């Protein structure tokens with residue numbers, strides 16, 4: 001890990017924060033990216049040798065590209081990109097959803113992930129070394145009520161990851177889609193616009209995954225020998241499963 005330069009988006013909370021800590025502990029250099037500067041600075045204080053921060057909104061493409069182009073060596077050439085920034089906004093049925101929520105999810109979960117990948121790929125291919133790790137979700141495979149656009153955005157991430165693998169065949173650039181189930185983080189609080197009571201109910205009565213569980217998974221994929229590619233990795237808490245089909249029946 002000591003010669004790895006790892007860019008992590010969504011590094012100020014939850015899974016991203018835990019990923020930064022896991023890679024920094026292992027000796028990698030990490031560029032921690034998110035909007036909340038105070039949170040990122042805490043990470044930089046914790047790992048002054050390893051962690052640099054980039055305060056950015058990953059959906060602001062122009063500004064992001066500019067900031068990335070100004071990075072100093074060795075942080076300017078990532079060997080690992082963890083495309084983690086993502087969110088669900090709302091849990092309404094499709095017909096009652098806000099258009100702005102749908103737009104924001106597509107901008108963040110799809111467009112910004114594709115944009116950053118597009119930015120780093122030519123360099124990784126030229127250096128013949130790299131690993132893109134995307135944070136998908138079980139929601140990309142199994143639909144649930146109220147999760148239509150979020151799930152579709154994660155299905156995009158899965159298919160995009162598999163497509164990259166096709167295009168990168170013959171290059172030493174790996175691509176992995178990590179697909180977690182329920183992880184206790186700020187995810188549900190963000191989904192319910194800061195309503196932490198409602199968010200806490202999501203995890204009530206069962207043991208969810210922790211951000212550290214997923215960070216360990218991400219790290220494991222990256223630390224495997226360079227000839228090994230984990231294409232997709234689905235991880236759920238033991239107390240979560242997909243419930244299959246449902247039917248609406250007319251009253252007899």
Ligand code: NAP
Pocket residue numbers: 009010011012013014015016033034035036037039056057058059083084085086087088108135136137138179180181182183184185186187188190211
């Ligand atoms: P989280 O605790 O809410 O963290 C999300 C991170 O994304 C924060 O650091 C946030 O930082 C950052 N972020 C959000 N919007 C951003 C923007 N416009 N620009 C830059 N950074 C932005 O959520 P999490 O659970 O760790 O989720 C991480 C990833 O895992 C997401 O892609 C999510 O879809 C996926 N996932 C989560 C779960 C789960 O149950 N939690 C399950 C499956 C998949 P700032 O607010 O400081 O910008």
